[in-house]
Amino acid sequence: MDNRELKLIFQKRRDKAQRDLESRRHEIYEGIPKIKEIDKHINKLGLGIAMAAIKHPDTAKLEMKAIEEEIKMLKRERAISLTEHNIPHDYLSLHFQCDKCEDTGFVDGKPCSCYKQEMIKYSYKHSNITDVLDRENFSSFDLNVFSDEYNDKYKTTPRQHMKEVLSLAESFVHNFDNSRNNLLFYGQTGLGKTFLCNCIAKALLDKNHTVLYQTAFRIIDTISHYRFSNKKTPEMRFQYDMLISCDLLIIDDLGTEMINSFSTTELFNIINTRLLEDKKTIISTNFTPMQLSENYSERITSRLFGNYEFIAFYGKDLRWE
Template sequence: MALTNTQYNSIMRLYEQRQTKNRHLRDERIHYVYTHVSGYQKLDESVATLSVAQGKKMLNGDPNALSELKECLHKLTKDKQRLLNAAGLPADFLEPVFDCPDCRDTGYVDGKKCHCFRQAEIELLYQQSKLKDVLEKENFDTLSYDFFEGEQLAAFQTAVNKCRDFARSFSRLGSNLFFYGTVGTGKTFLSNCIARESIESGHSVIYFSASSLFDTLSRNAFDYKNQESLDYLYNDLYNCDLLVIDDLGTEQSTPFTLSHLFTCLNERLIRRKSMIISTNLSLPELKERYQDRIFSRITSNFEFCKLTGPDIRMCKKRLTNRK
């Protein structure tokens, strides 16, 4: 997946912290052994002395110098291991320490991301999406058809299949999905289902309700002291793999919000970065509320998914009250 620069740097800082921590741990172990294991430090220092001596022999043309060096180093290694064992320590006690021996805490193996880097990606994306707790409850595994029947059930099943297909292919196709329909029919839930699948497959997902997105942008727009933070926010908004804007239409309609909505849509379309937008507005209401150029961007570049049926939140509330 393509992490944003901010996200990549954040993960690499974790690896730097691991390397520093483990270097300190090894230094502490060496100090302990030198202090508590009699004779070990002298053997350790003799390795360097021996290497220098045999190196001079090799430079002077001694054909046996290398084999003698290997034999002596092997003996010194065995002697040091015996000292460690006698002190009740494992033979590898002073070996370099790594959280991940496979990549030696670099994040990469043969130029490819290590499995530990992959896991760090997923954990970071969950944290930054602000969806972790929600997605544990709202995902395809917890999805229920119990509140639908007849044509509404068939329509909802079709919508779910469309969402599954979108989750599998959006990063390859650069596709976008637009949920609209009546209140409480599962638009946010299905958005969360897709977000969960996307994060689990290692894609970066940023979620905002429309009101919180534009509130965040407006608070930072004229704060020049935090210009760097604002730049990071724009970078992430424009470049994350999937941007979810929930409840479009609940934000205040101002020239500022219209301008920034258009810019966000336009930038992501240019970069072929996928979006999910949900709204309770009907299409005529959407056209009336937003400028033609915004409405045109949405209708031309999004796949529409209309959801109708009972208000699921109200149905769940009634069931809870009966218990």
């Protein structure tokens, strides 16, 4: 994936930190000319150190020590002067948005938490889901679109049923940190599965959880890209790791991916690892529970039947109403 845009975000943050510092400095220099003089002096001495090292390497050590001592004194004088004017001691140093990584996005070569958050926002932006989440969330969920015709098979009306599903989804969000629930939405297209996934995603993103929402097709694509690439970029590794490490993974449209031994092995791996690591997952599928067991290995379906709450979606296709 192309992450120039992401790099640019961090570059802009560092530039801003630099610009802000310069404008603070300018302001201080105007108000307290003495500080300007001291800084000028310090810069000159700094240059002196560099010159000494080049010109007389033999005696440089002694000379450098003397200069360093002088710089130290000047800095002390500067600090006192700032304090006298009630200016915070770090006013003339760089202020980053994230102190952990100083807006580079990485700590010891590993993505910083701020980077992960940006990455998620970025992937949401590129899946056009940010717009969707503005439209499809718990406050825009309208139970009235569901029919109130009695359904013989389910012994209730779709509307009544959805009311229960909705409250289950809300409690899923509410108890997100201290429950072990995983959800599986099944039913035909157009019955509100994706809408409800969006509601949950939005609510958890608003609570600063990392949520990854991807179709099964995309997930398998990401994994095979990662597995079969000779040159694994940090972004590829990150995308892959996120499948396991995000707080909530929403696997949309399970069953529309190419189902073969590679994809089922990888799928099992994700589902199983997330269960072991106590990470929650929501799956939505057009398959019935029966079709799931026909299409997936026993290893996968036993994990699903054993650890997921199955929720049926039924009624009339809402897209035509």
